[in-house]
Amino acid sequence: MGARAEIEVRDLTMGYGDRVVQRDVAFTVGRGEIFVIMGDSGCGKSTLMRHMVGLNEPRSGDVYYDGEGYWAAGEERREDLKRRFGVLYQYAALFSSMTLAENVSLPLVERGGLGRGEALEVARLKLALVGLAGFEDHYPAEISGGMKKRAGLARAMALDPDILYFDEPSAGLDPLSSRRLDDLILELRESLGTTIVLVTHELASIFELGDDAVFLDAEKKTMTARGRPTELKDCPDPKVRAFLTRGRL
Amino acid sequence: MTAGESSSARYSLQRESDTLTVGLHDAWALSAGLARPGPVIEALEASPRPRRLAFRAEGLASWDSSLVAFVHAVAAEARRRGLEVDTSALPEGAGKLLGLARAVPPEAAPPSAEDDSLLSRVGRVALAASATAGDALAFVGEMTLAFLAFLRGRARYRRVDLLHALEASGVAALGIVALINFLIGAVLAFVGAVQLAQFGATIYVADLVAVGITRELGALMTGIVMSGRTGASFAAVLGTMTVNEEVDALRTMGLRPVEFLVVPRVLATALMMPALVAYADLLGLLGGAFVAVVGLDLGTLQYLQQTRDALALRHVLIGLAKSVAFGAIVATSGCYYGIHCGRSAAAVGEATTRAVVTGILLVVVADAVFTVVCHVLQL
Numbered sequence: 001m002g003a004r005a006e007i008e009v010r011d012l013t014m015g016y017g018d019r020v021v022q023r024d025v026a027f028t029v030g031r032g033e034i035f036v037i038m039g040d041s042g043c044g045k046s047t048l049m050r051h052m053v054g055l056n057e058p059r060s061g062d063v064y065y066d067g068e069g070y071w072a073a074g075e076e077r078r079e080d081l082k083r084r085f086g087v088l089y090q091y092a093a094l095f096s097s098m099t100l101a102e103n104v105s106l107p108l109v110e111r112g113g114l115g116r117g118e119a120l121e122v123a124r125l126k127l128a129l130v131g132l133a134g135f136e137d138h139y140p141a142e143i144s145g146g147m148k149k150r151a152g153l154a155r156a157m158a159l160d161p162d163i164l165y166f167d168e169p170s171a172g173l174d175p176l177s178s179r180r181l182d183d184l185i186l187e188l189r190e191s192l193g194t195t196i197v198l199v200t201h202e203l204a205s206i207f208e209l210g211d212d213a214v215f216l217d218a219e220k221k222t223m224t225a226r227g228r229p230t231e232l233k234d235c236p237d238p239k240v241r242a243f244l245t246r247g248r249l
Numbered sequence: 250m251t252a253g254e255s256s257s258a259r260y261s262l263q264r265e266s267d268t269l270t271v272g273l274h275d276a277w278a279l280s281a282g283l284a285r286p287g288p289v290i291e292a293l294e295a296s297p298r299p300r301r302l303a304f305r306a307e308g309l310a311s312w313d314s315s316l317v318a319f320v321h322a323v324a325a326e327a328r329r330r331g332l333e334v335d336t337s338a339l340p341e342g343a344g345k346l347l348g349l350a351r352a353v354p355p356e357a358a359p360p361s362a363e364d365d366s367l368l369s370r371v372g373r374v375a376l377a378a379s380a381t382a383g384d385a386l387a388f389v390g391e392m393t394l395a396f397l398a399f400l401r402g403r404a405r406y407r408r409v410d411l412l413h414a415l416e417a418s419g420v421a422a423l424g425i426v427a428l429i430n431f432l433i434g435a436v437l438a439f440v441g442a443v444q445l446a447q448f449g450a451t452i453y454v455a456d457l458v459a460v461g462i463t464r465e466l467g468a469l470m471t472g473i474v475m476s477g478r479t480g481a482s483f484a485a486v487l488g489t490m491t492v493n494e495e496v497d498a499l500r501t502m503g504l505r506p507v508e509f510l511v512v513p514r515v516l517a518t519a520l521m522m523p524a525l526v527a528y529a530d531l532l533g534l535l536g537g538a539f540v541a542v543v544g545l546d547l548g549t550l551q552y553l554q555q556t557r558d559a560l561a562l563r564h565v566l567i568g569l570a571k572s573v574a575f576g577a578i579v580a581t582s583g584c585y586y587g588i589h590c591g592r593s594a595a596a597v598g599e600a601t602t603r604a605v606v607t608g609i610l611l612v613v614v615a616d617a618v619f620t621v622v623c624h625v626l627q628l
Contacts, residue, residue: 024468053501082503097413107502110405155498 006031006195007163010122012061014044014051020059021047025223027214031162034189034196034209036229039216040243045199046090046167048216052197053087054078065163074131083111085163086156090171094140094146107158125206126154130184145178150184151176157188163195164188170202182208202229203244215240260284260319262292269299270333271323273339275306277316284292284319290326302327302449303335317346388585392515395508399516404508418479418580422525425472425478430462430529434536437461442545451545455555458537464564467530469616471522472575476608480583483514484604487587488597496588506588515580522576523569523592530568563628571619575612582608 007029014021021044029035037045050056052063054070062069065081073081104126105119114122122134130150140148149169154168156164166185170178182205188194200206206213206229213232215225217239225232225240233244241247261272268378269292277284293299304320320343324334336344398404441457487510490496496506534556586604590596 050497055497055500079503082501085501087498087501089494089498091493092500095495095498096489096493099409106407106504111503 006028006033006066008064008067009052010064012051012063013059014047014056015059016047020221022216023222025061025214025216027223028227029195029197029212031195032189032193033200033211034185036206036210036213037197037216038201038206038213038243040218041201043216043218045201045216049087049165049167049197049199050052053085054082066194070108082159083159085165086159086161088149088152088154088156088167088169089163090168092140092152094148094155096140099137099139100132100143100154103140103151104155104158107155108154112159112196113247122158123154126158127151129157130154145172146174146181149173149177149181153181153184155193157192160192161194163184163197166196166198166200168200168202169198170199170200174202178202178205183246185209201243203246208245215243253585260289262288264292264295264299265395267297267300268303269293269301269526270303270305272305272308273312273316274310276318279313279315281315283315285470286319286326287322289323292359293327293332298330299332301333301335305336305338306340309340309579312340312343314346317343317350321347321350358600360381385585388588389581391505391507392511392581395505395512396516398508399512404512405504406509406513409477410510411513411517412482414514415521417482418475418514418518418576419521419524422475422478422521423528425474426525427531427532429470429474430467430533431536431539433466434458434462434533434538435540436536437466438535438537438540439544442541451469452546452547452551452555454537454541454547455552457558458534458541459556459559460564461573462533462537463530463560463568465616465620467533468522468568468571470577471526471529471572472579472612472616473609475518475522475525475576476579476582476612477605479518480579480608481601481605483580484587484590485597487511487584488590488600489606491588491590492592492594511581511584511588514584515577518580519573519576519627522572527565527571565622567619567628571616574615574619578611578615 009025010025012025013023014025025048027035037048040043045057048207051058052070057071062071064070065084068077068081070078070081094100095106098106101120101123105114105116106122108114108119108122109116112119120136124133127133127136130153132147132150132154135143135147135151142150143151153164169181169185173181185196185198186209189196196209198205198209210229213225213227213229214223215232215235215237217224217237224237225235227235229244232240233242235241259274261274263270263272264452271289275454293302302324309316320336320339324336324347327334334349339347363601395404399406438454442451442454445451445453445457487496489598490510496510499506499509538549538552538556541552583604586600590600
């Protein structure tokens with residue numbers, strides 16, 4: 001907290017069809033911060049992330065990157081803004097017809113303008129950073145869930161983005177793999193200074209990683225708390241307290 | 250006192266002033282079927298109406314979910330009528346299960362039921378159709394832009410994907426296309442011969458097969474086969490990529506899914522279709538010749554001579570022109586439904602079915618349009 005705001009979500013209202021998922025969501029994320037979007041299942045955490053990375057257009061409001069409105073920008077400018085962030089999807093979303101090295105080198109070739117050989121070199125480095133040296137020629141179907149997540153992370157950070165988004169990084173992982181991934185996220189932040197936005201409901205990850213957080217309420221359809229996760233345990237909202245302490249409502 | 254029975258599960262009813270008591274007896278087991286709550290509901294409706302419903306379980310030997318389901322249903326009916334329900338005499342486990350079944354957390358409340366009247370259904374179908382038409386139009390627009398980018402050499406796609414698509418929609422389809430068209434040629438010859446023989450004009454089977462296959466059936470049958478084969482495959486692959494968020498991943502990388510995934514597939518199918526149809530024409534003609542020579546005792550040379558006389562180049566060219574359009578239609582339909590697939594395994598199945606059905610329908614419609622245009626232009 002206290003760092004200069006890199007991302008600002010301003011009065012965002014989101015929905016699908018006739019259904020409003022969340023309304024009037026507003027917060028800022030400081031540079032180099034690990035920011036957690038949390039809430040109960042179905043509250044719209046991933047939907048919020050999809051709006052922040054440009055996959056869904058909001059009903060109203062906007063997401064500002066260094067003061068520049070993403071949805072107010074023209075299509076070409078939006079494509080440029082996308083280069084500023086990488087996304088690790090819930091199940092990694094690796095392209096099954098490509099090897100891990102090809103997966104990681106795809107954005108380097110298509111968006112980074114690198115030649116195929118150079119891209120493969122960089123891909124090898126990125127895979128080594130996430131502990132997957134030697135697995136360059138493996139296909140996603142040949143590796144475990146935890147390794148897929150790490151390969152997805154290598155692809156997300158292929159273009160050295162300023163911001164990394166993680167959608168439920170612990171989903172489907174055993175506690176040890178989940179812990180290793182959390183450590184990796186912390187190391188990345190320490191070594192690269194990357195801003196990290198984390199969508200999760202894993203309490204261990206929330207307390208271990210989160211510098212700042214926002215809580216989305218599925219019933220009230222808006223954010224009901226904002227602050228450091230350890231401090232939110234004493235939040236006046238009983239649902240947020242219950243969520244963070246695994247207590248009963 | 251009345252009694253209700255269903256297989257081995259039994260209950261009896263007793264009315265004392267304003268209380269209706271359901272006495273549960275014997276063994277209740279799912280394997281013996283569920284007890285019918287009908288008699289209890291009749292007793293709830295009896296005049297004067299009871300104000301309280303109670304359960305007794307002294308005679309109960311054993312129970313499972315069948316008992317809980319019965320009590321849950323009966324208690325819900327009683328509560329709906331404003332009765333007080335007393336389940337305290339039930340076995341402790343059954344009472345807890347009933348408590349759990351009633352405790353619906355607020356966020357898990359079921360959505361309100363949709364209006365099922367005919368008017369509402371027609372309205373929903375109309376809205377869905379207009380949304381689909383809008384989506385399809387936007388997709389075709391996006392595809393046109395992507396093709397323009399491709400022609401200018403600016404499209405972002407992997408050449409290896411184009412080569413894979415060329416193989417999948419070309420070489421890999423040769424076997425099934427050959428078999429279907431050989432058989433269609435044979436059937437056409439056989440059916441035609443039966444009719445033409447009545448006028449002593451059996452030799453004109455060669456004309457029928459030559460014109461029918463090259464101008465019409467070769468392209469049409471290959472289009473239908475490709476819709477079921479390649480169109481379905483494209484829908485399933487792209488649908489699965491959508492479910493796995495791979496399409497989202499492309500978008501956040503700044504790559505356009507239509508450029509990256511759709512253009513190579515549509516291009517490959519449209520390019521391979523004429524080659525496939527030329528091959529299909531040849532096999533169709535061979536099928537016809539086989540029946541004519543083996544089954545109808547026509548001379549091989551005589552049949553070939555007649556085929557050559559009947560086979561004008563324009564018939565072949567019309568068939569090949571159609572095939573390019575059919576290829577584009579089949580691949581576009583497959584890719585459209587794949588990219589617009591929902592986010593579940595069932596949605597992939599639905600996308601595949603729709604891709605095939607729409608592909609076949611549009612191929613036949615396009616064929617009809619071609620036929621009318623050719624007729625008007627006297628081709």
